Amino acid sequence: MSIATLILAAGQGSRMKSDLPKVLHKIAGAPMLWHTMQCAAQIEADQTIVVVGHGGEKTSDAAIEYDADAKIIWQKDQNGTGHAVQQAKAEMDDFDGDVIVLYGDTPFIRPETLQKMLEARAQNSVVVLGFEAANPAGYGRLQMNGQSLEAIVEAKDCSPEQLEVTFCNSGVICAPAPLLFSLLAEVGNDNANGEVYLTDIIAIARDRDLPCTAIACSEAETMGINSRKNLADAEAAFQQSARTATMENGVTLTAPDTVHFAFDTHIGRDTIIEPNVFFGLAVTIESGATIRAFSHLEGCHIARDCVVGPYARLRPGAELDLGAKVGNFVEIKAAQIEAGAKVNHLSYVGNARVGEGSNIGAGTIFCNYDGVNKHHTEIGKRVFIGSNSALVAPVRIADDGFIATGSVVTSDVPEGALAIARARLAIKPGLGKRMMDRLRAAKEANK
Numbered sequence: 001m002s003i004a005t006l007i008l009a010a011g012q013g014s015r016m017k018s019d020l021p022k023v024l025h026k027i028a029g030a031p032m033l034w035h036t037m038q039c040a041a042q043i044e045a046d047q048t049i050v051v052v053g054h055g056g057e058k059t060s061d062a063a064i065e066y067d068a069d070a071k072i073i074w075q076k077d078q079n080g081t082g083h084a085v086q087q088a089k090a091e092m093d094d095f096d097g098d099v100i101v102l103y104g105d106t107p108f109i110r111p112e113t114l115q116k117m118l119e120a121r122a123q124n125s126v127v128v129l130g131f132e133a134a135n136p137a138g139y140g141r142l143q144m145n146g147q148s149l150e151a152i153v154e155a156k157d158c159s160p161e162q163l164e165v166t167f168c169n170s171g172v173i174c175a176p177a178p179l180l181f182s183l184l185a186e187v188g189n190d191n192a193n194g195e196v197y198l199t200d201i202i203a204i205a206r207d208r209d210l211p212c213t214a215i216a217c218s219e220a221e222t223m224g225i226n227s228r229k230n231l232a233d234a235e236a237a238f239q240q241s242a243r244t245a246t247m248e249n250g251v252t253l254t255a256p257d258t259v260h261f262a263f264d265t266h267i268g269r270d271t272i273i274e275p276n277v278f279f280g281l282a283v284t285i286e287s288g289a290t291i292r293a294f295s296h297l298e299g300c301h302i303a304r305d306c307v308v309g310p311y312a313r314l315r316p317g318a319e320l321d322l323g324a325k326v327g328n329f330v331e332i333k334a335a336q337i338e339a340g341a342k343v344n345h346l347s348y349v350g351n352a353r354v355g356e357g358s359n360i361g362a363g364t365i366f367c368n369y370d371g372v373n374k375h376h377t378e379i380g381k382r383v384f385i386g387s388n389s390a391l392v393a394p395v396r397i398a399d400d401g402f403i404a405t406g407s408v409v410t411s412d413v414p415e416g417a418l419a420i421a422r423a424r425l426a427i428k429p430g431l432g433k434r435m436m437d438r439l440r441a442a443k444e445a446n447k
Contacts, residue, residue, distance in 0.1 A: 001118075002095065002096070003043065003044070003045045003097055003098050003099075003100065004046060004047040004049065004092065004095055004097060004098070004099045004100070004177065005040035005047070005048050005049070005100050006049045006085060006088055006099050006101050006102065007033070007036050007040065007048065007050045007051065007103065008081060008084045008101065008103050008104060009021070009023040009033055009050050009051060009052055009059055009105075010054060010059075010084055011023075011053065011054060011078060011105065012053075012054035012055075013025075013105065013226065015226050015227045016226070016227060016228060016231075017228070021052075021054055021056075021058055022105055023036075023059060023062075023105055024055070025225070027231070027234050027235055027238055028235065028238045028239070028261060028262050029262040029279075029280055030262065030263040030264070032104060032105060032234070033059065033063060033104040033107075034062070034066045034263065035107030035108065036103065036104050036107050036109070037050075037063065037067055037070070038066075039102070039109050039110065039111050040102065041067065042111035043100075043111045043115060045100075046097065047071065047095065048067055048069070048070045048071070049070070049073055049091060049092070050063040050070055050071070050072055050104070051073045051074075051075050051084045051085075051088060052074060052075070053074065053075040053076065053078055053084075054078070056072075059104075060072045071091055073088050074087065075087045079194070079195050080189070080193070080196040080197050081171065081195075081196075081197060081199075082184050082195075082196035082198040083195065083196040084198075085101060086184055086196070089181045092177050095177045096176065096177060097176070097177060098118060098174055098175065099174065099177045099180050100117065100118075101171075101172060101173045101180075101198065102172060103224070105226070106170070106171070106172070106222060106224050106225070107223075108221050108222075108223055108234070108238075109129075109172060109217070109221050110217070110221055113215075113221060114174075117129060117172070118174065120213055120215050121174050121175070121176075123211065123213075124211045124212055125205055125210035125211055125212060126174070126175045126179070126201065126202060126205050126212040126213075127173070127174040127175070127214070127215060128149055128152065128170075128172070128173055128174075128202065128213070128214040128215075129170040129171075129173070129174075129215060130168060130215070131168055131216060131217055131218065131219045131222045132166050132219065133166050133167075133168045133219055136155070136165070137155070138155045138156075139155060139169060140152050140153060140154045140155060140168060140169035141153045141155070141158055141162050141163070141165040141167065141168060141169070142167045143162065143165070144214065148211065148212065148213060149202060149212040149214045150206060151202060151206065152169050152199040152202050152203075167214070167216070169199060170221075171198070171199075172222075173198060175201075179205075179210075180201070183201035183205055184196070186204050187200040187201060188200075223237065239260060239261060242261040242265070243256040243257075243259060243261070246261070246265075249267070249269060250268075250269030251268075251270075251271050251272075251273060252270075252271070252272045253273050254272070254273070254275060255275035258275045258276045258277075259273055259275070259278075259279075260278045261279050262280055262282075263281075264281060266283070266284045267284075268285060268287030268304075269287050271285055271287060271288060271290070271291070272289075272290045272291070273291050274290075274291065274292045274309070274310070275294075276294045277291050277297070277309075279298070281298060282298065282299045283297045283298060283299070283301075283302075283314075284300075284301045284302070285302045286302065286304045288305045289303070289307070289308070290306070290308070291308045291309060292307065292308060292309030293309060293310040293311075294310050294311045295308050295309035295310060295311065295312045295314075296312075296313045296314070297313075297314045298314070298315060298316060299318070300317070300318035300319065300320070301318075301319050302314075302320045303321050303322045303323075303324070303339075304322055304323070305322060306321075306322070306323060306324050307325045308320070308325075309326070309328065312327065312328065312330050312332075313330070313331045313332070314326070314331075315332065315333035316333065316334065317334030318333060319335070320336075320337045321337065321339040322339040322340070323339055323340050324337040324339065324340065324341050324342070325341075325344060326344075327342075327343065327344035327345050328345060329346045330344070330345065330347050331348045331349070331350075332349050332350075333348075333349070333350040333351070334352075335349045335350060335352040336353045337354045338353070338354060338357075338358075338381075339356045340357045341354045341356060341357060341358045342358075342360065344359075345361075345362035345363070346362050346363045347360055347363060347364045348365050348366060349366050350366050350368040350369075350374070351366070351368040351374045351375060352368070352377040352378070352379065353376075353377075353378055353379060354379045355383060356381045356382070357381055357382045358380070358381065358382060358383040358384070359384050359385065360379075361384075361385050362387045362388070363387050363388040363389075364385050364388070364389045365389075365390045365391070366391050366393065367390055367392045368393045377391050377393045377394070377396075378397070380396075380397060380401060380415070381399045382399060382400050383397050383398075383400065383402070384401075384403065385397070385403045386402075386403050386404050386407065387405050387406070388405060388406045389403050389404075389405065389407045389408070389409065390408045390409070391403075391409045392409060392410045395409055395410065395411065395413075396412045396413070397409070397412070397413045397419075398412070398413060398415035398416070398417075399416070400415055400416040401413045401415065401416065401418075401419065402417070402418045402419070403418075403419050404418065404419065404420040404421075404422070407419060407421040407422055
């Protein structure tokens with residue numbers, strides 16, 4: 001059976017008090033919409049459709065950035081969840097598989113939960129995702145009769161007895177596409193808000209004697225994001241879950257609560273992460289590496305047995321090969337540091353390749369930018385760059401080259417050569433003291 005995921009992402013989110021569409025606010029470095037789309041990808045949905053509205057161009061761009069094959073549908077007027085789903089009917093006229101309706105502001109639904117819904121769909125026409133609420137408050141209640149879902153009753157419409165029910169509606173629904181749109185065609189908007197509610201399809205399905213059911217997930221999975229406080233709570237929940245999963249997968253976190261993960265961080269076993277490490281998007285670390293305290297990593301790949309930090313910054317395009325070392329106050333961007341190479345102190349390496357076994361001395365700067373364009377620096381194998389050197393790209397230092405301390409290198413250095421590019425030291429006896437005496441006297445005279 002084919003599967004489509006239909007993600008509702010059109011709402012403004014007025015309680016966020018933001019010009020940014022609600023679903024584009026970030027959790028773990030990624031728009032919350034991406035978290036929902038990631039879940040859809042993990043169940044290998046044949047189609048992913050995103051319904052956009054408020055700030056739709058930005059939302060559309062973000063959706064396509066994550067999945068170039070995602071279909072974008074516009075909901076120009078926000079008239080309820082059912083109305084949002086109806087906007088996808090034309091796109092899905094030829095689709096007869098199951099549709100799972102998800103929400104861009106409910107980012108923590110797990111793929112395992114969606115699989116359970118699909119399994120339940122084999123014996124039911126409509127499947128709803130529910131959860132046991134610690135505080136049911138304003139949630140719609142799921143009225144069950146054994147395994148049969150009889151109705152979804154909104155909190156404001158509940159009798160005192162129904163308010164005692166703690167099994168609540170998450171809003172996530174699974175049904176065959178033709179049936180879903182057939183049921184929605186009968187849903188009216190005769191309610192206080194004048195909106196078309198997706199939940200009304202349950203009553204219509206029951207009137208047709210169609211079997212409906214609900215499966216349960218944890219309340220944490222159904223966390224919705226409606227305010228900045230919710231966003232902060234979601235970030236904390238993600239980080240705690242990511243830390244636990246990382247340690248369970250064989251990674252040592254010496255101070256777990258101080259490590260910040262992105263939603264796509266991948267770390268191999270036997271890696272050690274010291275305190276106060278920040279991972280941005282697109283970081284992959286192979287087994288056995290050590291990331292030392294106060295390092296900041298994004299868009300980079302770190303091979304086995306590498307050591308990074310403390311206080312290192314790896315920017316997008318940084319690639320560290322087997323056993324490479326990047327030390328304190330070093331920044332790497334768009335550069336490959338090959339096996340066994342070392343950049344240990346106070347250096348910037350950008351748009352470069354540093355060959356196997358080479359050593360970049362403290363304070364070395366790769367001058368890669370001329371104010372308009374970026375240029376490449378090529379460092380061969382076993383090259384030694386003396387401290388406080390500047391390599392003005394484009395430039396190539398061949399294998400076994402040696403750059404003397406304090407040199408400004410503006411041309412290629414052949415294999416095995418020594419390059420010295422600095423002014424000769426001149427010593428003027430007594431001049432230093434005489435200069436200082438004159439300066440002090442002038443300062444005293446001006447008081």
